[in-house]
Amino acid sequence: MENKRYTTFLAVVAALGGFLFGYDAAVVSGTVSQVASQFSLGEIQEGWFVGCALIGSIIGVLFAGNLSDRWGRKPTLLTAALFFTVSGLACALAPGFSSLVVARWLGGIGIGIVSIVSPLYISEISPAKYRGRLVGLYQLAVTLGFLGAYLMNFRLLDLSTSGLHFSSPLMEEVFVSEVWRAMLGFCALPAILFFGIIFFIPESPRWLIAQRHETRALAILKRIYTAGTEARNQLIATRDVISGDVKANFKSLFRPGIRRAVVIGAAIAILGQFMGVNAVLYYGPTIFEEAGLSGGDALFSQVLVGIVNAVTTVLAIFIIDRFGRKVLVYYGVTGMIVALLLISLYFGMGESLGLGNSFLLVFFLAYVFCCAISISAVIFVFLSEMYPTSVRGMAMSVAGLSLWVGTYLIGQLTPWMLATLTPAGTFLFFACMCVPYILIVWKLMPETTGKTLEEIERFWAADAGAEADNKSIQAQ
Numbered sequence: 001m002e003n004k005r006y007t008t009f010l011a012v013v014a015a016l017g018g019f020l021f022g023y024d025a026a027v028v029s030g031t032v033s034q035v036a037s038q039f040s041l042g043e044i045q046e047g048w049f050v051g052c053a054l055i056g057s058i059i060g061v062l063f064a065g066n067l068s069d070r071w072g073r074k075p076t077l078l079t080a081a082l083f084f085t086v087s088g089l090a091c092a093l094a095p096g097f098s099s100l101v102v103a104r105w106l107g108g109i110g111i112g113i114v115s116i117v118s119p120l121y122i123s124e125i126s127p128a129k130y131r132g133r134l135v136g137l138y139q140l141a142v143t144l145g146f147l148g149a150y151l152m153n154f155r156l157l158d159l160s161t162s163g164l165h166f167s168s169p170l171m172e173e174v175f176v177s178e179v180w181r182a183m184l185g186f187c188a189l190p191a192i193l194f195f196g197i198i199f200f201i202p203e204s205p206r207w208l209i210a211q212r213h214e215t216r217a218l219a220i221l222k223r224i225y226t227a228g229t230e231a232r233n234q235l236i237a238t239r240d241v242i243s244g245d246v247k248a249n250f251k252s253l254f255r256p257g258i259r260r261a262v263v264i265g266a267a268i269a270i271l272g273q274f275m276g277v278n279a280v281l282y283y284g285p286t287i288f289e290e291a292g293l294s295g296g297d298a299l300f301s302q303v304l305v306g307i308v309n310a311v312t313t314v315l316a317i318f319i320i321d322r323f324g325r326k327v328l329v330y331y332g333v334t335g336m337i338v339a340l341l342l343i344s345l346y347f348g349m350g351e352s353l354g355l356g357n358s359f360l361l362v363f364f365l366a367y368v369f370c371c372a373i374s375i376s377a378v379i380f381v382f383l384s385e386m387y388p389t390s391v392r393g394m395a396m397s398v399a400g401l402s403l404w405v406g407t408y409l410i411g412q413l414t415p416w417m418l419a420t421l422t423p424a425g426t427f428l429f430f431a432c433m434c435v436p437y438i439l440i441v442w443k444l445m446p447e448t449t450g451k452t453l454e455e456i457e458r459f460w461a462a463d464a465g466a467e468a469d470n471k472s473i474q475a476q
Helices: 004-030 032-038 043-071 073-093 098-123 128-160 171-175 180-185 190-199 207-209 214-224 228-243 250-254 258-273 277-290 295-323 324-352 358-374 375-384 391-422 420-445 454-476
Strands: none
Touching: 004 043, 004 073, 004 098, 004 180, 004 190, 004 214, 004 295, 032 043, 032 171, 032 180, 032 420, 043 073, 043 207, 043 358, 043 391, 073 098, 073 180, 073 190, 098 128, 098 375, 098 391, 128 171, 128 295, 128 375, 128 454, 171 228, 171 277, 180 258, 207 228, 207 258, 207 391, 214 228, 214 420, 228 454, 250 258, 250 391, 250 454, 258 277, 258 375, 258 391, 277 358, 277 391, 277 420, 295 324, 295 358, 295 375, 324 358, 324 375, 324 420, 375 391, 391 420, 391 454
């Protein structure tokens, strides 16, 4: 018997890191044109303004796994909350472009940390049959963060042009003349909430077992599994699997079985960024403006993107444990390819075919639906459950590094791609990148739905055994 209410509470608290991730990553989409105009930025500088936070994210993921393995999941989440708080306040008060870049960079470190540790924590406190759904709460929080950023951008822009004025010069600057400051600065409010509420959750029981704190771990497991016998069985199963692991270090990632899992995780993490999702989320308003929409209409269209993203993620949460991770990828990525090809058609031949802006918006939303119900819903579930406990933090850091390197490259290259390849060529490229992703998931990934983390770990151990047998046969 599981205590669903308690485990859901733990998952929701950890998932708040996802909300901060989503808000901090997406809020920049509504500020790019304003910041570029105010500081006279060129295409490369504009890409750097978006990409600087992603550099911070890369730094964050490099340290997140090791810190969470050494300090524990809970202290590492507290550290991320502090980075988000400082970043939000510094963005609102930045005196120039260089200081704004530094502030965004600090927020990026927070994003990198929570992108690893939040789903990792949720995975480790979740019963097997609900794990996909509970880790999915993290992705839902990310999409709600995106939606919150789009709504905040839209509302603050409307407020700044409504004729409202403040007697305080600072308030006038933040909320009227340079409203991008308010857009970026509002991240500090949920960050403070996140910092405070983390104190009400326990450490991950699996991390405690790995550190030989079994009494504390058992007390937490008894709150997750209301039956004492089930809690003790889970502790024994985790301890037995961990006892077979060698002491974790970076070389451990290259052991047979683990090596294959790490390579597959890194591959799907980086490929997912080249399938268009972050270009849509970061540069959506810019793309809509290129299609002929006004600034306000472009932001409103991006709000619709955020709503579809959030609603579809809710749907994905309810079906991911029923249909399986791989099935969602098969259908969702196929739909993404079709939508991307039609968007490319719109930009390439839309005028000659008489296609209006509504055609673009419909297939933009169709693309977001297919993405949200497949790769966006599945990626953090896959990465949080596919690695052995002893190296889970480090392995997720490698996957997270791949993810954020890809995200940084897309953030930097999208303005160049739109200008050089044209929007039609850019979306055609995204469609082509969907093909290797679906092949890797089909041929190389195991289906993890309904399996305990210990069962998944044994799968990779068996895979390592098969690899060793093949080498032995070849040597004979």
